[in-house]
Amino acid sequence: MSQQLINIFYQSHIGSWAILVLLFFVSYFLVKGGIRKGGKIVHMILRLFYIIQIVSGVGLLMAYQFPAAFIIKGIIAIVMIYAMEMILVRTQKGTMEKGGLYWAILLISLVLVILLGFEVISF
Template sequence: MDFLTNQTHLHITTWVVGIVIFLIAALSGKQSKGLHMLLRLFYILIIITGGALFIKGMDYGQGMLYGFKFLGGIFVIGMMEMVLVRQKKNKPTTMFWILFAVFLLITMFLGFKLPMGPMNFFA
């Protein structure tokens, strides 16, 4: 399982692809059943790679911040799913889009700020 934690590239690739698929599925409307199923596969990959990085993150002595990042990532996935499901049922999605953006920004900020982040923007 070392290939999951050597670098953060696998995790970053999965969430970037997941967000792109989410945006395509959300913009395509109701005819996105296949994309929605593909996105659910990427949810699993994101959680597996993020969980492996979370476990490795305990070595840095900042477990609480890594825990907040992990929870933020779960909330981002939850909001993505809520937007797509509510969109299919023709229910309002504005609140979930806003929560998606807020949780995504918080999670990305923590991801870049913490020691295992790919770049240290906030040194």
């Protein structure tokens, strides 16, 4: 894989993490504030960023020949996306009985993904 392609994957991956988290909170607060249509639009854009993250992450995994730390980071990132989706969908439906659990999963997985991504945690 060429260095230019690796750089494209890297820049799209690293650049869209902050946007992903920002869009999640915007969508959450729109839905929570009763602006359902705006929240749904932002939620759809958020799902597009999920796809960008997953595709660029798989591209980086292939380029770096599947190191164990990044495989674990990818699995934790999928769990984080799951928690984001559950929080948003259950907030839209008004069924947040396990809301604290999903928020805990989201925060723990977000911290772990950031620490693994910046290689603060490595093995």
